[in-house]
Structures are given as structure tokens and as C-alpha cells.
Amino acid sequence: MVKALVVRGVNETPELLDVTLRAVGANDVRVRIVGAGVCHSDLSMIDGTLSPQYPLVIGHEASGIIAELGPDVTGLTVGQAVVLNWAAPCRTCWFCNNGQPWLCSTIEGITSLPGGTLADGTEVGALLGAGSMAEEVVMDASGIVPLPDGVPLAEAALLGCAILTGIGAANNAAAIQPGESVMVVGQGGIGLAAVVGARLAGATTIIAVDTSADKEALSRAAGATHFLLADPKISKQIRALTDGRGVDVALECVGAAATIRQAWGSVRRGGRCVVVGVGPKNQEVVFNPLELFHFSRTLTSSVYGNSDPERDMPRLGEYVRSGQLDLAGLVTHRIGLEGVAEAFERMKRGEGGRSLVVLDQP
Known part of the structure; x- marks a missing residue:
């Protein structure tokens, strides 16, 4: 017992x-x-x-x-x-x-x-x-x-969970490349891990977004270069930090219709938006056909960071031993x-x- x-x-x-x-x-x-x-x-x-x-x-x-x-x-x-x-x-x-x-x-x-x-x-x-x-x-x-x-x-x-999901979303699902710009919406355990993943992948601009200003220190310690408070018009702030384009990658770690839409709207033409958060069934995210065509963005989700612990755990251990995680x-x-x-x-x-x-x- x-x-x-x-x-x-x-x-x-x-x-x-x-x-x-x-x-x-x-x-x-x-x-x-x-x-x-x-x-x-x-x-x-x-x-x-x-x-x-x-x-x-x-x-x-x-x-x-x-x-x-x-x-x-x-x-x-x-x-x-x-x-x-x-x-x-x-x-x-x-x-x-x-x-x-x-x-x-x-x-x-x-x-x-x-x-x-x-x-x-x-x-x-x-x-x-x-x-x-x-x-x-x-x-x-x-x-x-x-x-x-x-x-x-x-x-x-x-x-x-948090590390495999967050780092996996950055490395496996989004396949972030060195020099890319990344937005991470939500700075709970998985969102912070996603920031770490973006840093490990070599992203040079990492914008953390959360409803609480108290999360800024944690986000920056994880690797964020910028911290923004959540705002319905967050995409304008994101574009201002990315030469007007929007980020290459957005990782949505909340799982809510509003934040998914904001993450999508903050991605540049041809960029990637990955939904990491687990959301409810009673919300809907709405897109119009023209924007899907015009922006040529990729919208996908990530389950468990698209991770295989047998494959990925040794690499995470190396990150810990080397002081990177x-x-x-x-x-x-x-x-x-x-x-x-x-x-x-x-x-x-x-x-x-x-x-x-x-x-x-x-």
C-alpha cells in the first residue's frame, strides 16, 4: 500500500x-x-x-x-x-x-x-x-x-514531459534552424522548455509571451531575447521586432483558440506555426481561405514534442551534463x-x- x-x-x-x-x-x-x-x-x-x-x-x-x-x-x-x-x-x-x-x-x-x-x-x-x-x-x-x-x-x-515536449516541439516538430526567429506563447513548464529548445537550436531572436510580467526573469534565463506581455494585437509587436515580417516559427504552448490565432498571425509568410498546448473541444479557431492561400504558412501540432524518449533521452542527458540545460x-x-x-x-x-x-x- x-x-x-x-x-x-x-x-x-x-x-x-x-x-x-x-x-x-x-x-x-x-x-x-x-x-x-x-x-x-x-x-x-x-x-x-x-x-x-x-x-x-x-x-x-x-x-x-x-x-x-x-x-x-x-x-x-x-x-x-x-x-x-x-x-x-x-x-x-x-x-x-x-x-x-x-x-x-x-x-x-x-x-x-x-x-x-x-x-x-x-x-x-x-x-x-x-x-x-x-x-x-x-x-x-x-x-x-x-x-x-x-x-x-x-x-x-x-x-x-515538459522537456521532451518543449524541446521536442522546437527541434523535432518545428525543426528550428540556426539564425531563425521564434515566438513562444505561454511560459509555463512546457513553454519555458520550448524557449530552451529554440536556444539550443540556434535561434537568434526568441520572443517569449505570457500574461504575467513575473515570468520575464524565468524566460530570459531559459534563453529568451525578448519578453512581451500577452496582447490581442501582439502580432504588431512581433512584426516590429522582425523587420516587419513576423517570426519564422511560432510555438503556441497554451492550447486556446485566441492564442493559436495570435501565434498564426505573428508568423511571416512561408513560416511555421506549431500548436503544442492541449486545448478544449468547445473552442474553434477560424481561418479564411484567402489568408491560407496568401500567407503560405504551415500550421501543425506537436504531440509529446514528436519525441521518442529512447532516441532523445541520451541527447537531453548530454545537454544537462554540458550545462546547456x-x-x-x-x-x-x-x-x-x-x-x-x-x-x-x-x-x-x-x-x-x-x-x-x-x-x-x-
């Missing part, structure tokens, strides 16, 4: 409850959690933007130590430091076989998998198959990624499981960067 944060329904406050995890199966791994990031996708599972089954152990961005292996698991060892991959691919479907494991058909649309039971016998799900706001998790071995050497274990949790610098609050509810409130208010649950376990 472990302590875990459980949500019983839409907009209900997470409760710290005793959960009996499901038994470790032949291909499963039990991981003792050391660090767990508080991600906006967790909030989307709570507020109804996404539609999971309740009750649900929340959390999906985490790192820890392997405590137990199923008998058929190979390539991993007890005591090994790992990061959770919440989009664990099957490696056999059409998408996996064609180099797009982030679109794996076996996990498409899945918001939770069986996680265990509550004290009264009620079955509880694990968010995205992870449910990592807990002392321990049981996951299929396909969702367990070895942690590269030289990466701090607790902070490594961010690699599992400062994970601790993206964390503004270190909390226990009991502090997650307040972390969500800060997120709603647009305050701070990543909140990191650190479990000091024996």
Missing part, C-alpha cells in the same frame, strides 16, 4: 489516500518515485478539459528508482534510476514502425489504465498509465526509460504530495515555473 493523490471527479480537490497498487505482471516494473512534476495536463484531467475515468491517481511526469521487475522484463535492473514515459509505445503498430511512436495507435485517446484499489475496494485508474503523484507506481516496461548518467534524479522528472532553473517550487493542490492554484493564476514534488524516501 502506498500514499497517492487521488481525484474522484471533475474539479474535485486531490486527496492523499492509501492505494494498493495492482500486482506486478510479467512485463511490469515497480518504481519508487523520487521526483514528480506538476503538469498542466494533470489539471486538464481534473477540470474536465480531458475526460478520464474517475477515481484517478494523477501525475505522469516523474523519475525514480526501480524497486521490482516482472519475470519477463529485460534490459533493466533493480536499483536503476529511470524516467517514466507516459506515452509508452507498442513498437509494433504502423506508426511505431514508421518512426512516429508518439502517435502509437495502442495508446491513442487513452487517459488512464488500471492502477489499483482504494481502501474500500474501489478500483482506481492511473493517469496516462503512470499515476505518478504517488510513492510508487507499477507500469509496463515499455514506459520505463533509463536515466542518463550525470542527471540529478529528482529534477529528471521534468525530462519525462539547467533543470533546476526551471523549477520554482519544491513541494511534497500535500502541496500539489496549491501548485494547481498557482498554475491557474499563471505564477511560477515548474512545481516539483520531491519524495525523500528511505
